[in-house]
Amino acid sequence: MIIQNKNIKFDWKVLAVALFFMFFVFSFNGVIAEGSESCYVKVNINENVINNESIGFSLNDISNIYGTYSGAVRQYSEDIPPFAILSVYSKTNGLIGKYDVGNALMFIVEDFSDSGPTGDLIMSDSGVASVIIPYGNNIGAMKVEFNGTETDLNVDTSKIKCERTCKIEGEFGSYDSDRCCLGFAPLQQNDGGFVCAKVGDGICSLYEDYSNSEDCYYSCPKEFGNNCSVTIVRNDTTVYPPLTNLPGILDIIQRWLDNEINLQEAVVGVNWLSM
Amino acid sequence: MIAKKFIFRAIEIRLIQIRDCKYVFKVAKYRSFMKKRVLLLVVFGILMIVYLSGVFAETALLDKCTYQTEGQKCFAVKKDSSGALSIFEGRCYNDNCINVYSSTLKLDPDYVQKTIKERSFDPREQGFTIYDDYVCEVLVEVPSYITISSKHDILFESVLVTVGRNQDGSENEAELAVGTSRSLFASVSGLEFKEFRTINLPNGEKREFEVFDWKIKGWPDGLRSYDVNAMELAIKNKNLRCDIVRFQVNKPYITFFKGKELKTNNCVRLEGSMKAPTTFVRFRMTSAGFGIPQLVARSKESVSTFESIEPFKTYKSDFAHLIDLGDYDDSILPIKTDRFDYYSNYDSVVSILSKSDCYLKSTLPLSVLYSGKTSSYSPWNAGFIVINSKRLAILDVHEIGHAFCGLNDEYECKISISDSFRSLFYNLVVFPGNLMNCQNSPDGFKRWFGDYDRKLEPCTYSSLYRPSDNSLMNNEGVQGGQKFNDVSCAYCLSMIKASERAKDNNIKTNWQECMKMDVIKPS
Numbered sequence: 001m002i003i004q005n006k007n008i009k010f011d012w013k014v015l016a017v018a019l020f021f022m023f024f025v026f027s028f029n030g031v032i033a034e035g036s037e038s039c040y041v042k043v044n045i046n047e048n049v050i051n052n053e054s055i056g057f058s059l060n061d062i063s064n065i066y067g068t069y070s071g072a073v074r075q076y077s078e079d080i081p082p083f084a085i086l087s088v089y090s091k092t093n094g095l096i097g098k099y100d101v102g103n104a105l106m107f108i109v110e111d112f113s114d115s116g117p118t119g120d121l122i123m124s125d126s127g128v129a130s131v132i133i134p135y136g137n138n139i140g141a142m143k144v145e146f147n148g149t150e151t152d153l154n155v156d157t158s159k160i161k162c163e164r165t166c167k168i169e170g171e172f173g174s175y176d177s178d179r180c181c182l183g184f185a186p187l188q189q190n191d192g193g194f195v196c197a198k199v200g201d202g203i204c205s206l207y208e209d210y211s212n213s214e215d216c217y218y219s220c221p222k223e224f225g226n227n228c229s230v231t232i233v234r235n236d237t238t239v240y241p242p243l244t245n246l247p248g249i250l251d252i253i254q255r256w257l258d259n260e261i262n263l264q265e266a267v268v269g270v271n272w273l274s275m
Numbered sequence: 276m277i278a279k280k281f282i283f284r285a286i287e288i289r290l291i292q293i294r295d296c297k298y299v300f301k302v303a304k305y306r307s308f309m310k311k312r313v314l315l316l317v318v319f320g321i322l323m324i325v326y327l328s329g330v331f332a333e334t335a336l337l338d339k340c341t342y343q344t345e346g347q348k349c350f351a352v353k354k355d356s357s358g359a360l361s362i363f364e365g366r367c368y369n370d371n372c373i374n375v376y377s378s379t380l381k382l383d384p385d386y387v388q389k390t391i392k393e394r395s396f397d398p399r400e401q402g403f404t405i406y407d408d409y410v411c412e413v414l415v416e417v418p419s420y421i422t423i424s425s426k427h428d429i430l431f432e433s434v435l436v437t438v439g440r441n442q443d444g445s446e447n448e449a450e451l452a453v454g455t456s457r458s459l460f461a462s463v464s465g466l467e468f469k470e471f472r473t474i475n476l477p478n479g480e481k482r483e484f485e486v487f488d489w490k491i492k493g494w495p496d497g498l499r500s501y502d503v504n505a506m507e508l509a510i511k512n513k514n515l516r517c518d519i520v521r522f523q524v525n526k527p528y529i530t531f532f533k534g535k536e537l538k539t540n541n542c543v544r545l546e547g548s549m550k551a552p553t554t555f556v557r558f559r560m561t562s563a564g565f566g567i568p569q570l571v572a573r574s575k576e577s578v579s580t581f582e583s584i585e586p587f588k589t590y591k592s593d594f595a596h597l598i599d600l601g602d603y604d605d606s607i608l609p610i611k612t613d614r615f616d617y618y619s620n621y622d623s624v625v626s627i628l629s630k631s632d633c634y635l636k637s638t639l640p641l642s643v644l645y646s647g648k649t650s651s652y653s654p655w656n657a658g659f660i661v662i663n664s665k666r667l668a669i670l671d672v673h674e675i676g677h678a679f680c681g682l683n684d685e686y687e688c689k690i691s692i693s694d695s696f697r698s699l700f701y702n703l704v705v706f707p708g709n710l711m712n713c714q715n716s717p718d719g720f721k722r723w724f725g726d727y728d729r730k731l732e733p734c735t736y737s738s739l740y741r742p743s744d745n746s747l748m749n750n751e752g753v754q755g756g757q758k759f760n761d762v763s764c765a766y767c768l769s770m771i772k773a774s775e776r777a778k779d780n781n782i783k784t785n786w787q788e789c790m791k792m793d794v795i796k797p798s
């Protein structure tokens with residue numbers, strides 16, 4: 001009696017087509033899925049009080065960032081007037097978007113006690129405001145609008161690039177400076193660093209082994225206790241004979257297939273059988 | 276099968292014969308050697324015997340382990356899962372010949388599934404911390420006379436340690452948990468037989484081992500949370516290791532097998548998806564005087580308070596909460612002492628926070644710093660707030676109201692602005708309407724927030740109006756009410772939905788949504 005069919009075939013062609021399709025869709029409508037990692041631009045803007053009469057704005061620095069920053073993008077809204085507005089223009093001078101620029105000159109210090117709250121609103125003469133905007137390959141200029149005056153930040157837009165900074169499957173990193181992208185786990189390596197891999201997807205990939213991933217060994221499904229066997233069906237229709245009561249089954253399959261063909265491509269299904 | 280058994284039996288007998296005859300043969304050889312030499316060579320001969328005996332003792336494999344042979348090399352016959360016999364080399368451990376091949380720490384699979392379900396993230400992606408549940412998985416070969424049914428009776432003693440390195444290269448171990456495979460203590464669990472597993476060895480050999488698991492609890496209170504010093508060392512060392520040891524009475528334990536060192540980090544994800552748009556990271560400055568358990572307890576209280584207040588309660592899945600377990604020395608930060616005390620240099624605060632493990636794991640966190648030497652305060656747009664460590668957790672949410680929602684205090688503040696700035700400040704900052712929940716006219720609220728009479732002064736300034744008598748942005752709210760009013764809720768909701776503002780997010784619809792929530796509503 002076949003109880004469970006665990007399909008672990010990996011079709012790279014289908015994946016490539018799917019990735020191309022996703023890239024195609026995103027690049028045309030500019031949609032960034034909520035919570036996914038994407039490219040953004042972090043703009044640090046100097047705010048300075050000038051002669052006690054006005055506030056001046058200038059570019060502090062600009063950096064390309066990559067991650068889940070969608071929640072940090074503060075799109076301008078008329079009903080919530082910001083301190084200042086960052087307008088982003090295309091290379092043909094069309095408006096791409098408007099974003100809030102926060103007030104980096106003030107802060108509130110306070111204390112609460114039974115006798116009532118006391119607080120100070122303190123203003124300094126300079127500060128740096130950070131604004132996160134979505135990446136675009138057509139950004140031509142950035143200007144800050146404050147009190148009816150627009151100041152060009154003179155951004156060198158050639159420095160704006162979309163670069164993935166986290167690591168994906170099979171890429172190595174250092175614990176001190178790198179991280180795996182969402183969906184990948186850092187697997188410790190003997191040199192003290194890590195390699196990123198998808199763990200828990202049922203595929204024992206190149207850098208996973210029995211010591212760091214449950215994908216590299218299979219036990220009988222819990223409902224069978226220790227009494228089960230397995231039949232391996234390959235896509236060349238080869239059917240391997242049932243194995244009896246061998247919890248380290250994937251290692252054994254790998255051993256069979258060593259020097260033959262990659263396990264991920266070879267195995268169509270693993271059928272657990274009750275004994 | 277009979278032939279196979281015969282071969283193994285023959286090997287076994289031969290090894291025993293070699294062991295028994297070895298010394299007899301060697302001693303005879305040297306006795307004959309001495310007869311042929313002068314007296315001067317006797318001493319040399321004795322030395323040779325001692326030396327060679329030592330070599331033999333080292334290379335000799337014992338077939339029986341006793342208390343006296345603890346740690347010495349031995350051999351034994353094992354039976355694998357298919358019933359086949361083979362010989363393995365091991366070391367005497369607790370009267371048995373045991374070969375420990377590896378000792379590896381892994382996240383407990385049950386903990387992984389529970390965390391995904393209850394705390395909305397996969398701890399395998401987050402990396403290892405001292406607040407996770409582990410399995411110490413030990414791969415061993417044991418003699419065939421130990422049957423599966425008696426495997427729980429093998430007395431494995433194990434410790435979870437963190438390892439510090441001295442300048443001379445020596446190691447310092449601090450113990451974080453203790454386990455035994457026999458129930459010496461009801462409260463201590465230890466290694467238990469789990470299954471057989473075949474491993475590809477680096478030399479190409481395939482060998483079957485028996486897997487023993489030791490489950491170690493870390494969540495929710497941390498590994499051995501009662502030992503504060505050991506936990507602090509684990510934070511400093513950033514590693515864990517599971518060793519097989521022998522305990523001794525009134526003496527330090529002897530390490531029999533050192534496990535594989537696991538690198539850990541100091542960023543504990545209390546809850547919240549790695550895809551959450553906003554991440555809070557809670558820090559302890561040295562001046563707060565928090566140990567790790569106090570930091571975690573205070574942070575948990577802060578999170579539960581935050582999640583009990585609308586609109587954060589409804590939208591709690593939009594937030595993730597992390598704790599940096601490190602101890603951040605704020606004695607190096609300059610303090611401005613005035614009516615209130617605060618860190619006067621933001622850049623230096625941001626600089627020391629940037630070294631946090633949590634900053635690698637969250638894209639743009641809002642940091643909550645617990646300090647013992649400053650007042651509570653919220654710099655606008657600085658990415659952090661500071662909370663006096665003696666204050667209640669509700670104050671965290673008040674300051675988050677400033678830093679995340681952009682709200683202002685609904686009581687009268689002292690304006691610490693020089694006279695020369697005052698005119699600029701009022702003209703450019705106050706009057707254009709940037710004060711959100713404070714309005715310069717009672718009618719200012721009516722545009723978005725219903726036709727209610729809101730004539731309550733002050734609101735940060737004496738001439739500004741607040742939406743309600745009490746709220747979380749006022750003293751009464753902090754002391755007892757613990758709710759935002761409808762207007763503040765609407766602004767917070769706008770920030771939660773900030774990236775959607777261009778679509779369907781506007782302040783009026785957010786206010787209408789807030790009016791259905793548990794907030795202070797206009798009378």
